[in-house]
Amino acid sequence: MPPRNDAALEFLQTRRSRPAKTLSAPAPSREELLPILTAAARSPDHGKLEPWRFVVLEQGAMARLADLAEARGRALGKPDEDIAKGRAQFDQGILAVAVIEVQKDSPKIPAIEQTYSAGAVCLAMLNAALAAGWGANWLSGWPSHDRIFCAEGLGLESHERIAGLIHIATETSAPPDRPRPDLEAITTWVTA
Ligand SMILES: Cc1cc2nc3c(=O)[nH]c(=O)nc-3n(C[C@H](O)[C@H](O)[C@H](O)COP(=O)(O)O)c2cc1C
DSSP: OOOOOHHHHHHHHHOOOOOGGGEESOOOOHHHHHHHHHHHHSSOOGGGOOOEEEEEEOHHHHHHHHHHHHHHHHHTTOOHHHHHHHHHHHHSOSOEEEEEEEOOOOSSSOHHHHHHHHHHHHHHHHHHHHHTTOEEEEEOOGGGGOHHHHHHHHOOOTTEEEEEEEEEEEESOOOOOOOOOOHHHHOOOOOO
Protein backbone atom coordinates (compact mmCIF):
# COMPACT_ATOMS: atom_id res chain seq x y z
CA MET A 1 0.00 0.00 0.00
CA PRO A 2 1.36 3.48 -0.76
CA PRO A 3 1.98 5.71 2.31
CA ARG A 4 -1.05 7.48 3.76
CA ASN A 5 -1.31 11.15 2.90
CA ASP A 6 -2.88 12.26 6.16
CA ALA A 7 -2.88 15.94 5.27
CA ALA A 8 -4.76 15.27 2.03
CA LEU A 9 -7.26 12.99 3.77
CA GLU A 10 -7.85 15.51 6.53
CA PHE A 11 -8.39 18.24 3.94
CA LEU A 12 -10.86 16.14 1.93
CA GLN A 13 -12.82 15.14 5.03
CA THR A 14 -13.22 18.69 6.32
CA ARG A 15 -13.22 20.90 3.21
CA ARG A 16 -16.13 23.24 2.64
CA SER A 17 -17.00 26.02 0.25
CA ARG A 18 -16.98 29.70 1.09
CA PRO A 19 -20.10 31.47 -0.24
CA ALA A 20 -19.17 33.60 -3.26
CA LYS A 21 -20.88 36.69 -1.84
CA THR A 22 -18.53 36.60 1.19
CA LEU A 23 -15.37 36.65 -0.95
CA SER A 24 -13.31 39.80 -1.38
CA ALA A 25 -10.24 41.01 -3.28
CA PRO A 26 -7.57 40.03 -3.97
CA ALA A 27 -8.27 37.18 -6.33
CA PRO A 28 -5.43 34.88 -7.37
CA SER A 29 -3.06 36.33 -9.96
CA ARG A 30 -2.66 34.46 -13.25
CA GLU A 31 0.50 32.90 -11.82
CA GLU A 32 -1.33 31.81 -8.67
CA LEU A 33 -4.22 30.44 -10.71
CA LEU A 34 -2.08 28.20 -12.91
CA PRO A 35 -1.47 25.43 -10.32
CA ILE A 36 -5.21 25.42 -9.59
CA LEU A 37 -6.03 25.01 -13.29
CA THR A 38 -3.33 22.33 -13.55
CA ALA A 39 -4.89 20.36 -10.69
CA ALA A 40 -8.36 20.71 -12.24
CA ALA A 41 -7.16 19.50 -15.64
CA ARG A 42 -5.76 16.39 -13.94
CA SER A 43 -9.20 14.83 -13.68
CA PRO A 44 -10.60 11.49 -14.77
CA ASP A 45 -11.50 11.62 -18.46
CA HIS A 46 -12.61 8.41 -20.21
CA GLY A 47 -10.89 8.10 -23.59
CA LYS A 48 -8.67 11.17 -23.05
CA LEU A 49 -11.20 13.33 -24.87
CA GLU A 50 -10.57 16.42 -22.73
CA PRO A 51 -14.24 17.34 -22.91
CA TRP A 52 -13.73 20.63 -21.10
CA ARG A 53 -11.93 23.95 -21.25
CA PHE A 54 -11.57 26.98 -19.00
CA VAL A 55 -12.71 30.58 -19.45
CA VAL A 56 -11.23 32.79 -16.74
CA LEU A 57 -13.53 35.69 -15.93
CA GLU A 58 -11.39 38.47 -14.54
CA GLN A 59 -12.70 41.54 -12.74
CA GLY A 60 -12.99 43.56 -15.95
CA ALA A 61 -15.44 41.04 -17.45
CA MET A 62 -17.83 41.00 -14.51
CA ALA A 63 -19.66 44.29 -15.18
CA ARG A 64 -20.29 43.31 -18.81
CA LEU A 65 -21.65 39.91 -17.74
CA ALA A 66 -23.86 41.48 -15.07
CA ASP A 67 -25.40 43.80 -17.72
CA LEU A 68 -25.81 40.89 -20.13
CA ALA A 69 -27.53 38.80 -17.43
CA GLU A 70 -29.94 41.67 -16.83
CA ALA A 71 -30.64 42.11 -20.56
CA ARG A 72 -31.23 38.36 -21.00
CA GLY A 73 -33.50 38.26 -17.95
CA ARG A 74 -35.61 41.10 -19.41
CA ALA A 75 -35.72 39.42 -22.84
CA LEU A 76 -36.83 36.17 -21.22
CA GLY A 77 -39.51 37.97 -19.18
CA LYS A 78 -38.06 36.88 -15.85
CA PRO A 79 -39.32 38.45 -12.61
CA ASP A 80 -37.23 41.32 -11.19
CA GLU A 81 -36.09 39.14 -8.30
CA ASP A 82 -34.62 36.51 -10.66
CA ILE A 83 -32.99 39.22 -12.78
CA ALA A 84 -31.38 40.74 -9.68
CA LYS A 85 -30.12 37.31 -8.61
CA GLY A 86 -28.85 36.53 -12.10
CA ARG A 87 -26.73 39.65 -12.23
CA ALA A 88 -25.66 39.61 -8.57
CA GLN A 89 -23.02 36.91 -8.90
CA PHE A 90 -21.30 39.00 -11.60
CA ASP A 91 -21.79 42.32 -9.79
CA GLN A 92 -20.18 40.75 -6.72
CA GLY A 93 -17.72 38.56 -8.63
CA ILE A 94 -13.99 39.12 -8.34
CA LEU A 95 -12.68 36.19 -10.34
CA ALA A 96 -14.45 33.08 -11.57
CA VAL A 97 -13.36 30.24 -13.78
CA ALA A 98 -16.10 28.99 -16.06
CA VAL A 99 -15.56 25.27 -16.57
CA ILE A 100 -16.90 24.62 -20.04
CA GLU A 101 -18.11 21.16 -20.94
CA VAL A 102 -17.06 20.56 -24.55
CA GLN A 103 -18.89 17.55 -25.96
CA LYS A 104 -16.64 15.57 -28.29
CA ASP A 105 -17.86 13.13 -30.93
CA SER A 106 -16.84 9.65 -29.89
CA PRO A 107 -18.01 6.24 -31.02
CA LYS A 108 -16.96 4.87 -27.62
CA ILE A 109 -17.48 7.44 -24.87
CA PRO A 110 -21.12 8.32 -24.09
CA ALA A 111 -22.04 12.00 -23.74
CA ILE A 112 -23.02 11.50 -20.11
CA GLU A 113 -19.50 10.39 -19.21
CA GLN A 114 -18.16 13.61 -20.68
CA THR A 115 -20.62 15.50 -18.49
CA TYR A 116 -19.47 13.57 -15.41
CA SER A 117 -15.86 14.38 -16.28
CA ALA A 118 -16.68 18.11 -16.50
CA GLY A 119 -18.31 17.89 -13.06
CA ALA A 120 -15.19 16.19 -11.73
CA VAL A 121 -13.10 19.06 -13.12
CA CYS A 122 -15.31 21.56 -11.25
CA LEU A 123 -14.81 19.78 -7.93
CA ALA A 124 -11.08 19.35 -8.53
CA MET A 125 -10.77 23.08 -9.22
CA LEU A 126 -12.83 24.00 -6.16
CA ASN A 127 -10.72 21.74 -3.96
CA ALA A 128 -7.43 22.93 -5.42
CA ALA A 129 -8.44 26.55 -4.80
CA LEU A 130 -9.45 25.77 -1.21
CA ALA A 131 -6.25 23.78 -0.66
CA ALA A 132 -4.26 26.74 -1.96
CA GLY A 133 -5.82 28.88 0.78
CA TRP A 134 -8.42 30.75 -1.27
CA GLY A 135 -12.12 30.97 -0.63
CA ALA A 136 -14.02 29.25 -3.43
CA ASN A 137 -17.58 28.42 -4.43
CA TRP A 138 -19.15 26.46 -7.32
CA LEU A 139 -22.12 28.40 -8.68
CA SER A 140 -24.46 28.06 -11.62
CA GLY A 141 -27.54 30.32 -11.79
CA TRP A 142 -30.01 30.70 -14.64
CA PRO A 143 -27.69 32.76 -16.90
CA SER A 144 -25.24 29.84 -16.98
CA HIS A 145 -28.00 27.71 -18.57
CA ASP A 146 -29.09 30.37 -21.06
CA ARG A 147 -27.58 29.60 -24.47
CA ILE A 148 -27.59 33.23 -25.61
CA PHE A 149 -25.88 34.41 -22.41
CA CYS A 150 -23.27 31.68 -22.88
CA ALA A 151 -22.70 32.50 -26.56
CA GLU A 152 -22.60 36.29 -26.23
CA GLY A 153 -20.98 36.45 -22.81
CA LEU A 154 -18.41 33.69 -23.00
CA GLY A 155 -18.19 32.77 -26.68
CA LEU A 156 -19.57 29.26 -26.25
CA GLU A 157 -20.47 27.18 -29.28
CA SER A 158 -23.50 24.92 -29.65
CA HIS A 159 -21.70 21.79 -28.38
CA GLU A 160 -20.50 23.62 -25.26
CA ARG A 161 -22.13 24.53 -21.97
CA ILE A 162 -21.14 25.85 -18.56
CA ALA A 163 -20.55 23.01 -16.10
CA GLY A 164 -19.79 25.42 -13.30
CA LEU A 165 -18.64 28.92 -12.41
CA ILE A 166 -15.92 28.48 -9.81
CA HIS A 167 -15.54 31.75 -7.92
CA ILE A 168 -12.10 32.11 -6.33
CA ALA A 169 -10.91 35.01 -4.15
CA THR A 170 -10.00 35.88 -0.58
CA GLU A 171 -12.21 34.48 2.15
CA THR A 172 -13.52 36.91 4.73
CA SER A 173 -15.26 34.44 7.02
CA ALA A 174 -15.55 30.68 7.27
CA PRO A 175 -19.22 29.72 7.31
CA PRO A 176 -20.52 27.19 9.82
CA ASP A 177 -20.51 23.74 8.32
CA ARG A 178 -23.78 22.47 6.91
CA PRO A 179 -25.29 19.08 7.80
CA ARG A 180 -23.49 16.37 5.89
CA PRO A 181 -25.04 13.21 4.46
CA ASP A 182 -25.83 10.25 6.67
CA LEU A 183 -23.37 7.72 5.31
CA GLU A 184 -25.41 4.79 6.52
CA ALA A 185 -28.43 6.02 4.59
CA ILE A 186 -26.56 6.40 1.31
CA THR A 187 -24.22 3.39 1.44
CA THR A 188 -25.04 -0.20 0.66
CA TRP A 189 -22.39 -2.86 1.27
CA VAL A 190 -22.79 -5.74 -1.17
CA THR A 191 -21.13 -8.87 0.10
CA ALA A 192 -22.48 -11.58 -2.16
C1 LIG B 1 -23.70 22.12 -10.23
C2 LIG B 1 -23.81 22.97 -9.00
C3 LIG B 1 -24.34 24.24 -9.09
C4 LIG B 1 -24.49 25.03 -7.94
N1 LIG B 1 -25.01 26.28 -8.07
C5 LIG B 1 -25.20 27.03 -6.97
C6 LIG B 1 -25.73 28.34 -7.08
O1 LIG B 1 -25.99 28.84 -8.18
N2 LIG B 1 -25.95 29.04 -5.93
C7 LIG B 1 -25.64 28.52 -4.70
O2 LIG B 1 -25.87 29.18 -3.68
N3 LIG B 1 -25.10 27.30 -4.57
C8 LIG B 1 -24.88 26.54 -5.66
N4 LIG B 1 -24.32 25.30 -5.56
C9 LIG B 1 -24.00 24.79 -4.19
C10 LIG B 1 -22.64 25.21 -3.69
O3 LIG B 1 -21.63 25.18 -4.65
C11 LIG B 1 -22.16 24.26 -2.59
O4 LIG B 1 -22.69 22.99 -2.78
C12 LIG B 1 -22.51 24.70 -1.22
O5 LIG B 1 -22.09 26.01 -1.05
C13 LIG B 1 -21.82 23.80 -0.15
O6 LIG B 1 -20.64 23.25 -0.65
P1 LIG B 1 -19.53 22.50 0.23
O7 LIG B 1 -20.01 21.09 0.39
O8 LIG B 1 -18.29 22.56 -0.63
O9 LIG B 1 -19.37 23.21 1.51
C14 LIG B 1 -24.10 24.51 -6.68
C15 LIG B 1 -23.55 23.24 -6.60
C16 LIG B 1 -23.39 22.47 -7.74
C17 LIG B 1 -22.78 21.08 -7.60
